[in-house]
Amino acid sequence: MFLLSDILSAVTLVGVIGLIVGVVLVIASLVFAVPVDERAAAVREQLPGANCGACGFSGCDGYAEALSKGKAKVGLCTVGGEETAKAVASLIGADAGSFEKKTAVVHCSGTCDVTRKAAAYQGEKSCKAASMLYSGVGKCTFGCIGFGDCAAVCEYGAISVVNGAAIVDRDKCRACGACVAACPHGLIVIEPAIRHASVMCSSCDKGNVTTKACKAGCVGCMRCTKACEAGAITVMNEHAHVDFDKCTACGKCAEVCPRNIIKMI
Amino acid sequence: MSAAQLVGVFLASILTENYILCKFFGICPFLGVSKKLDTALGMSAAVTLVMVISTAVTWPIYTYLLVPNDMDYLRTLVFILVIAGLVQLIEIVMKRYLTSLYRALGIYLPLITTNCAVLGVTMLVLDKGAEDPSFGYLAALINAFGAGIGFLIAMVMFAGVRERLESADIPESLRGLPITLVSAALVACSFLGFSGIADKLL
Numbered sequence: 001m002f003l004l005s006d007i008l009s010a011v012t013l014v015g016v017i018g019l020i021v022g023v024v025l026v027i028a029s030l031v032f033a034v035p036v037d038e039r040a041a042a043v044r045e046q047l048p049g050a051n052c053g054a055c056g057f058s059g060c061d062g063y064a065e066a067l068s069k070g071k072a073k074v075g076l077c078t079v080g081g082e083e084t085a086k087a088v089a090s091l092i093g094a095d096a097g098s099f100e101k102k103t104a105v106v107h108c109s110g111t112c113d114v115t116r117k118a119a120a121y122q123g124e125k126s127c128k129a130a131s132m133l134y135s136g137v138g139k140c141t142f143g144c145i146g147f148g149d150c151a152a153v154c155e156y157g158a159i160s161v162v163n164g165a166a167i168v169d170r171d172k173c174r175a176c177g178a179c180v181a182a183c184p185h186g187l188i189v190i191e192p193a194i195r196h197a198s199v200m201c202s203s204c205d206k207g208n209v210t211t212k213a214c215k216a217g218c219v220g221c222m223r224c225t226k227a228c229e230a231g232a233i234t235v236m237n238e239h240a241h242v243d244f245d246k247c248t249a250c251g252k253c254a255e256v257c258p259r260n261i262i263k264m265i
Numbered sequence: 266m267s268a269a270q271l272v273g274v275f276l277a278s279i280l281t282e283n284y285i286l287c288k289f290f291g292i293c294p295f296l297g298v299s300k301k302l303d304t305a306l307g308m309s310a311a312v313t314l315v316m317v318i319s320t321a322v323t324w325p326i327y328t329y330l331l332v333p334n335d336m337d338y339l340r341t342l343v344f345i346l347v348i349a350g351l352v353q354l355i356e357i358v359m360k361r362y363l364t365s366l367y368r369a370l371g372i373y374l375p376l377i378t379t380n381c382a383v384l385g386v387t388m389l390v391l392d393k394g395a396e397d398p399s400f401g402y403l404a405a406l407i408n409a410f411g412a413g414i415g416f417l418i419a420m421v422m423f424a425g426v427r428e429r430l431e432s433a434d435i436p437e438s439l440r441g442l443p444i445t446l447v448s449a450a451l452v453a454c455s456f457l458g459f460s461g462i463a464d465k466l467l
Contacts, residue, residue, distance in 0.1 A: 010339055013330070017343055021350030028354050032361040124432055 039092065040068035046087040048080045050155060052176035054190075067092055078102050078175035078190075101193040102175035104158070104168045106150075108187045109200035109261055110143035112164040115214035131184035139213035142185055142203045150179035150188060170265075196247040197232070197254060199224075200261045204237040216261050224253035224262055266399050274404050278411030280459040284382045285419040287456055291382030295420065296445060298373050305424040306417070307366045308373055313413025315355060315377050316386045319348045320409035323387045324394075324402055344387050345378075352378045386412045423452055 044064035051059035055076035057066055066072035067088060074092075075085045081101065121137040123129055127149040135141035144165040151159040151166065158172035159179055168179075170193065180188045187202050199218060203210045207219030218239035225233045225240070232246035233253055240262070242253075254262045266274075284290045291312070298308040323344050331337045356374055359367045367374065377383060390405040426448050435444050 009334065010336060013334070013336060014339065014342060014346065017326075018346055021346060025350060025353050025357070028357050032357050034361050126432075129432075 037065065037068050040065045042091055043067050043088055046080075046084055046091060047077060048084065050079045050174075050176060052079060052155070052178055054078045054174075054176040075100070078177075081174070102190050103170045103173045103193040104175060104177070104179055104188050105191045105198055105265065106144065106159075106166045106168055106183075106188050107198070107200060107202045108142075108144040108165055108185075109216045109263075110138065110140055110165050110214050111162070111216075114216040115139050115143065115164075127182075128184050136185065140203055140205070140210070140217065141213075142187075142205065143201075143214060143217075144187055145185065149182045149184070153178040153182040192244050195249045195264060196244050197242050197249065197251070197262050198265050199233075199240045199242060200263055201239050201259075203239055206238060210238070216259060218259060218261055221258060223256045223258065227252045227256040266401065266404050270399075271404060271407050274400075275407050275411040275414075276462075278408045279415040279418060280456070280462060282412070283415040283419055283456055283459075284385060284412050285416060286453040287460075288385065289453075290385045291380050291416065292449075293376065294373050294380060295423065296442075296449065298370070299420055299423045299427055302421065302424045302428070304369045305420040308370055309413070309417035309420045311355065311359070311366075311370065311374060312377055312380065312383065312416050313410065315348065315352055315380075315383050316409045316413045316416075317406060318355075319344070319351050319383055320387050320390060320405055322347055322351070324390070324405050327391055340388065340391070341384075344384060348383055348387070349378045382412070382416060419452070423449065426452060 041064075044060060047060040047064055049060050053059060055063045055072070055078075057063040057072065057076075063072060063077065067074070070092070074089045077084050077088075078101075116139050117137050118134070118139050119137060121130060121133070123133070125147050127136070127145040127147045130136050130145050130147060136143070136145040138145065144161075146161050146164040146166070148159070148161040148166065151161055155176065155178065156172050156174055158169045158174070159166055160169070161167075166179075166183075166188075168188075175190050175193075177190055180186075180190060185202070191198065201210075201214075201216065201218035203214070203217045205213065205217075207221070210217035210219055220235045220238045220240070222235055225235060229250065229252070230246045230248050232243045232248070233240050234243070235241070240253075242262075249264060251264050254260075254264055278284075282288060285292065285295050294308055294312070299305050323340075326343060326347065327337065327340055331340055331343065352375065356367070359374070386409045390400075390408050393408070394400045394405060427445065430444060430448060439447070
C-alpha cells in the first residue's frame with residue numbers, strides 16, 4: 001500500500017531534480033547565449049532559402065549576416081532576383097541598384113545529329129562517372145556527355161537533355177550555379193541574360209580533330225574575331241570566346257561563322 | 266575490476282553488445298543521419314558524449330539518492346529528466362561553439378533526448394552492476410563510452426554502405442527506405458559473428 005509520504009517524497013525528488021536541471025539550463029543559456037542580429041534575421045526572411053551559394057557566401061544565412069553588416073552587395077542573390085534585391089535594400093537602407101539578370105548557358109551544341117558516340121557505354125548513367133572513362137562517351141572529349149548531371153542538380157527544373165545535349169530553359173533558370181559545378185566538362189557558364197553572342201562549343205582540340213568529331217564544333221578559324229567590330233571575340237584554346245561586356249549583339253559573328261555555332265541568345 | 270576486465274567491458278560494449286546492431290536501440294538516428302559520413306560522425310560524437318555524461322550523472326543519482334531512499338522505481342523518470350537536461354545543455358553549448366555541426370544535425374540533436382540508446386546505456390549498466398558487484402562506476406563509464414564508440418562504428422559502417430547504395434541499380438519498388446532497412450538487417454547479421462568473442466575476454 002502506498003503512503004502519502006511515498007507519493008510526496010517521489011514528487012519532491014523529481015521536482016527538485018527538475019528544478020536543478022532547469023536552473024542549470026537557464027544559467028547555461030545566459031552564459032553561452034549567441035547574439036542574434038535582428039537585422040540579419042529580417043534579411044534572412046527575405047532571401048529565398050535555396051542555400052545554393054550563388055552569392056558567394058555559405059548559404060542564405062551567411063549572405064544575410066554579411067548584408068546586415070554591410071559587407072556584401074545587395075543584388076548578389078540570383079535566385080531571388082530583382083524582388084529580393086529590392087526587399088533587402090529597403091530593409092538595410094541601401095540602394096538596390098540595377099539588378100542584372102543572369103542565366104546559365106551550356107557551351108556545347110553537340111546533339112546526336114552532329115556528333116556520334118565513340119563507344120557503347122553501359123556503365124552508371126552519370127556524366128561524372130562517364131567522364132572518368134576516356135573523358136566521356138562521345139567522339140568529342142570536351143562536349144556534353146548527355147546523362148544530365150546538370151538536370152539532376154537543377155532545383156528549378158530548368159535544364160533538360162534534348163537529343164543528347166543539355167539545354168537551359170532561360171525562363172526557369174535562376175542562375176544559382178549548381179549545374180556549373182555538376183558538369184564534369186565545365187561546359188556551363190553563368191552569363192548575363194541580356195542579348196549577346198555566345199559560342200556554342202568548348203572544344204580544345206585542333207580544328208581538324210574537332211571537324212572529325214562533331215559537325216557543330218568551333219575550329220578556331222578566326223572569322224568571327226575579324227567580323228566583330230567591338231573586338232569582343234578572341235580565340236583561346238582552339239575555340240572562340242565572347243567578352244559579354246564588349247558584345248553589342250550586332251550579330252555579325254553569327255553571320256560569318258562557317259560552322260553556324262555562334263548563337264545570339 | 267582488473268584492467269584486462271575493463272578492456273573486456275569496452276570491447277564487449279562495442280562488438281557483442283553493440284547498441285544499434287545487436288540490441289536494436291537508437292534506430293531512428295541510425296536510419297536518419299547515416300546518409301552522409303560527416304553528419305554520421307558528428308551525430309555519433311554527440312551521442313557518445315551524451316551517453317558518457319549521462320551515465321556519469323545518473324549512476325551516482327541512482328546509487329546514492331534513489332536506492333537509499335527506496336525510490337529506485339523512479340529511475341526511468343529521473344533518468345529521462347536528467348538526459349533531457351543534458352541534451353539541452355549540449356545543444357546550447359554546441360550552438361555557440363560548433364554552429365556548423367549544430368545546423369547539420371538539425372532535429373536529430375534534440376531527438377537524442379528520446380534516443381533509447383542513451384536511456385538504455387544508463388539503465389543497463391545498473392543491471393550489470395546489480396548482477397556483478399565488481400562492476401563499479403569506472404566500469405559503467407567505460408561501458409557507456411564503448412556503447413558510444415559502438416554507435417559510431419555502426420553509423421560510419423552504415424554510412425559507407427549507404428553511399429554505395431546511392432549508385433547501385435536497385436529495383437524500383439525497393440528504392441529508398443526499403444533497401445536501407447534490408448541493408449541494415451544485413452549489417453546487423455554481420456555483427457552476430459562477434460558473439461562469444463568478448464565473453465572469453467571477461
